[in-house]
Amino acid sequence: MTEERRRAIWAIYVWCRRTDELVDGPNASHITPQALDRWERRLEDLFAGRPYDMLDAALSDTITKFPIDIQPFKDMIDGMRTDLKKARYKNFDELYMYCYYVAGTVGLMSVPVMGIAPESKATAESVYGAALALGLANQLTNILRDVGEDARRGRIYLPQDELAEAGLSDEDIFKGVVTEKWRKFMKRQIKRARMFFEEAEQGVTELRKESRWPVWASMLLYRQILDEIEANDYNNFTKRAYVGKAKKVLALPVAYGKSLLLPYSLRNNQT
Ligand SMILES: CC(C)=CCC/C(C)=C/CC/C(C)=C/CC/C(C)=C/[C@@H]1[C@@H](COP(=O)(O)OP(=O)(O)O)[C@]1(C)CC/C=C(\C)CC/C=C(\C)CCC=C(C)C
Ligand SMILES: Nc1ncnc2c1ncn2[C@@H]1O[C@H](COP(=O)(O)OP(=O)(O)OP(=O)(O)O)[C@@H](O)[C@H]1O
Numbered sequence: 001m002t003e004e005r006r007r008a009i010w011a012i013y014v015w016c017r018r019t020d021e022l023v024d025g026p027n028a029s030h031i032t033p034q035a036l037d038r039w040e041r042r043l044e045d046l047f048a049g050r051p052y053d054m055l056d057a058a059l060s061d062t063i064t065k066f067p068i069d070i071q072p073f074k075d076m077i078d079g080m081r082t083d084l085k086k087a088r089y090k091n092f093d094e095l096y097m098y099c100y101y102v103a104g105t106v107g108l109m110s111v112p113v114m115g116i117a118p119e120s121k122a123t124a125e126s127v128y129g130a131a132l133a134l135g136l137a138n139q140l141t142n143i144l145r146d147v148g149e150d151a152r153r154g155r156i157y158l159p160q161d162e163l164a165e166a167g168l169s170d171e172d173i174f175k176g177v178v179t180e181k182w183r184k185f186m187k188r189q190i191k192r193a194r195m196f197f198e199e200a201e202q203g204v205t206e207l208r209k210e211s212r213w214p215v216w217a218s219m220l221l222y223r224q225i226l227d228e229i230e231a232n233d234y235n236n237f238t239k240r241a242y243v244g245k246a247k248k249v250l251a252l253p254v255a256y257g258k259s260l261l262l263p264y265s266l267r268n269n270q271t
């Protein structure tokens with residue numbers, strides 16, 4: 001990425017990380033909805049050019065350089081409000097909405113900075129749709145990676161109806177034993193997460209050339225967490241699936257190669 005875009009993504013990342021740490025970090029246990037309301041007012045101030053501290057100021061500077069809307073940031077805070085009070089998800093529709101708020105929003109924040117390639121023939125909404133899909137794919141992967149960790153905090157981010165269909169209950173999750181039922185359930189969840197990664201792929205080719213490599217790299221790295229869960233024989237209760245350094249390094253040239261692909265909308269097999 002260009003220096004200016006890199007700094008912009010860092011500013012967005014820092015704001016997202018601080019937002020996530022509010023409900024996920026060391027002092028998460030005594031975060032109240034009022035604290036999130038205060039955080040939202042700080043967001044409105046920094047968007048109005050009145051940043052609270054240096055890190056907020058970085059985002060204030062970023063929004064003067066790129067056409068970034070405040071809505072995805074407000075939506076992420078809403079996602080954190082949900083996270084404070086909701087510990088079960090009835091079905092995939094409910095889980096989808098949660099993933100939109102905490103992670104799909106990151107995609108929407110990032111596209112104005114990445115920029116859409118001038119030569120792209122894709123519609124803006126199709127590129128934003130792909131960014132949304134990447135955020136969803138990342139969050140679904142994150143959920144599958146952290147089943148044990150989240151259960152120990154009393155949270156289950158898996159669709160209750162699909163667990164019941166697979167003959168599984170919350171108790172099975174708290175017990176944390178890998179059974180055939182669990183493997184079958186996890187295969188279905190991993191398949192769906194991969195579907196969202198595939199949906200995002202076309203959109204990455206429509207971004208500005210200099211923005212594609214980091215997005216491909218990020219996608220390939222995160223997506224490999226799913227392979228690691230399979231390699232761990234679906235034991236995401238006591239083993240944290242992660243991509244080892246060697247595989248991460250190997251993903252970089254592969255991502256670079258993908259960043260040279262012609263934008264999907266310019267391929268002659270397009271109807
Ligand atoms: C190049 C690139 C990927 C730029 C985006 C970087 C960025 C702004 C990331 C912010 C991520 C973040 C901290 C979000 C806060 C909420 C949260 C924690 C989301 C979860 C991320 C991973 O967190 P972690 O693994 O640390 O989880 P724990 O806190 O440890 O539980 C998420 C899983 C989602 C992150 C979502 C993305 C990175 C989406 C990126 C999408 C794009 C850059 C869109 C690209 C455009 C197209 C057209 C595909
Ligand atoms: N491509 C990515 N996009 C967004 N977040 C990512 C990506 N890759 C890793 N992360 C997040 O960054 C954090 C560090 O990732 P990493 O895989 O290095 O963690 P780890 O489990 O400690 O593995 P390692 O031992 O390789 O450091 C994790 O919370 C992970 O979810």
Ligand SMILES: [Mn+2]
Pocket residue numbers: 020021024
């Ligand atoms: Mn987190």
